[in-house]
Amino acid sequence: MAAAAPPPPPTPVPEPSMGPSEDSPLGHPIFTRIRLATASDVPHIHKMIHQMAVFERLTHLFSATESSLTSTLFSPTAKPFYSFTVFLLEVSPNPFTDYVITDPSFTPLVKVINLDLPIEDPEKESFTTNPVHDISVAGFVLFFPNYSTFLAKPGFYVEDLFVRECYRRKGFGKMLLSTVAKQAVKMGYGRVEWVVLDWNMNAIKFYEEMGAKILQEWRVCRLTGDALEAYGTTD
Amino acid sequence: MAAAAPPPPPTPVPEPSMGPSEDSPLGHPIFTRIRLATASDVPHIHKMIHQMAVFERLTHLFSATESSLTSTLFSPTAKPFYSFTVFLLEVSPNPFTDYVITDPSFTPLVKVINLDLPIEDPEKESFTTNPVHDISVAGFVLFFPNYSTFLAKPGFYVEDLFVRECYRRKGFGKMLLSTVAKQAVKMGYGRVEWVVLDWNMNAIKFYEEMGAKILQEWRVCRLTGDALEAYGTTD
Numbered sequence: 001m002a003a004a005a006p007p008p009p010p011t012p013v014p015e016p017s018m019g020p021s022e023d024s025p026l027g028h029p030i031f032t033r034i035r036l037a038t039a040s041d042v043p044h045i046h047k048m049i050h051q052m053a054v055f056e057r058l059t060h061l062f063s064a065t066e067s068s069l070t071s072t073l074f075s076p077t078a079k080p081f082y083s084f085t086v087f088l089l090e091v092s093p094n095p096f097t098d099y100v101i102t103d104p105s106f107t108p109l110v111k112v113i114n115l116d117l118p119i120e121d122p123e124k125e126s127f128t129t130n131p132v133h134d135i136s137v138a139g140f141v142l143f144f145p146n147y148s149t150f151l152a153k154p155g156f157y158v159e160d161l162f163v164r165e166c167y168r169r170k171g172f173g174k175m176l177l178s179t180v181a182k183q184a185v186k187m188g189y190g191r192v193e194w195v196v197l198d199w200n201m202n203a204i205k206f207y208e209e210m211g212a213k214i215l216q217e218w219r220v221c222r223l224t225g226d227a228l229e230a231y232g233t234t235d
Numbered sequence: 236m237a238a239a240a241p242p243p244p245p246t247p248v249p250e251p252s253m254g255p256s257e258d259s260p261l262g263h264p265i266f267t268r269i270r271l272a273t274a275s276d277v278p279h280i281h282k283m284i285h286q287m288a289v290f291e292r293l294t295h296l297f298s299a300t301e302s303s304l305t306s307t308l309f310s311p312t313a314k315p316f317y318s319f320t321v322f323l324l325e326v327s328p329n330p331f332t333d334y335v336i337t338d339p340s341f342t343p344l345v346k347v348i349n350l351d352l353p354i355e356d357p358e359k360e361s362f363t364t365n366p367v368h369d370i371s372v373a374g375f376v377l378f379f380p381n382y383s384t385f386l387a388k389p390g391f392y393v394e395d396l397f398v399r400e401c402y403r404r405k406g407f408g409k410m411l412l413s414t415v416a417k418q419a420v421k422m423g424y425g426r427v428e429w430v431v432l433d434w435n436m437n438a439i440k441f442y443e444e445m446g447a448k449i450l451q452e453w454r455v456c457r458l459t460g461d462a463l464e465a466y467g468t469t470d
Binding site for chain 2: 026047052053058061062063064065067068069072073075082083084097144145146147148149150151152153155157159160179181182184185186190191192193194195196197198199204207210211212214215216217218219220221222223224227228229230231232
């Protein structure tokens with residue numbers, strides 16, 4: 001495909017107006033949907049986690065397989081919002097008319113966004129969830145309950161927030177994170193928390209604008225690998 | 236009790252030797268037990284969380300009640316180790332011979348410790364779980380599963396580790412944290428994580444000696460209160 005001669009560019013045809021003025025630029029609508037991921041989404045989730053590891057230059061720490069993700073994220077007893085939960089962001093050039101099995105605990109959120117420029121997705125084929133309806137995965141957020149003893153309330157901890165490269169800087173990350181925040185409010189939860197690298201000023205600014213506080217004094221402690229395994233054999 | 240004249244010190248009587256040498260000092264044995272907490276332990280847990288808030292000078296953030304702790308920590312569907320979990324540390328001057336309802340998922344851990352000096356517990360009456368057998372609560376650890384996408388494995392996040400004042404600096408904190416680490420290894424989990432204040436050098440040294448790494452670059456982000464509530468009403 002990449003080596004084939006590109007087709008001639010189509011003659012620009014003005015689209016019918018949906019805005020208040022006939023003259024207003026319409027941009028390029030993209031239909032978005034946020035829904036609960038299921039086990040059948042694991043191949044896409046696995047690819048995105050790998051891309052995240054590449055982006056963070058941490059592929060040496062990456063050992064997830066599709067099978068290990070399926071058994072740990074989608075075990076039969078795991079209940080969305082009460083255990084590990086994945087929201088998937090899907091996009092399509094068309095309105096969503098496909099049939100999606102909806103978990104009673106979450107109604108998919110559909111929104112149409114007008115972009116100035118169309119998005120060229122070079123990896124679209126690898127991330128298609130429904131080729132007939134031209135639907136692909138653009139990102140995901142993985143979160144799970146945490147707990148505050150002072151509030152005596154659960155909250156959500158966001159482990160991963162990822163938007164595929166060609167979909168970045170369009171508000172999709174905020175859309176995913178806001179959906180987690182909204183779900184927390186809906187369930188009466190007290191907090192949404194995550195971590196950020198201290199040198200990632202763009203991300204920090206973005207989170208502060210969303211209303212988050214950056215806790216400067218706290219450091220994460222981690223017991224893992226051999227140091228953790230050693231506890232399995234000690235008294 | 237505190238105002239009464241203290242009894243005359245007992246004449247030192249050498250206890251029968253249990254060690255390799257007849258001359259070795261035996262100290263003061265204290266029997267310890269780590270077990271899963273149940274809803275009936277909430278009054279003690281609530282008091283300890285309050286003491287922790289006082290110690291951290293954060294009582295203005297403390298809003299937990301016994302009832303809110305019971306409904307959030309011990310809901311009928313919450314399964315130990317798969318949701319919020321509390322290990323309770325009990326101590327007694329006598330071997331444990333009481334009947335404890337044991338959850339099939341965790342067999343209580345019993346250990347006898349020899350201390351140089353006996354512990355005077357001024358609040359013993361408020362923390363008794365079994366007055367007949369002279370058993371009281373000395374501390375707790377609250378933890379719950381977290382998840383690493385790179386490992387595709389759950390882990391444990393330790394939200395609170397607390398040892399009552401008169402029981403500190405005797406290895407009980409390490410005993411509670413080690414029990415969580417051991418449980419993680421037993422379940423094939425990949426990590427145990429928690430947070431520490433960056434100026435708390437004693438705690439950092441203690442955690443590093445246990446084999447933990449302090450992640451210096453990461454900062455916790457928190458969305459809470461009005462800033463979180465605002466998401467409940469936005470599109």
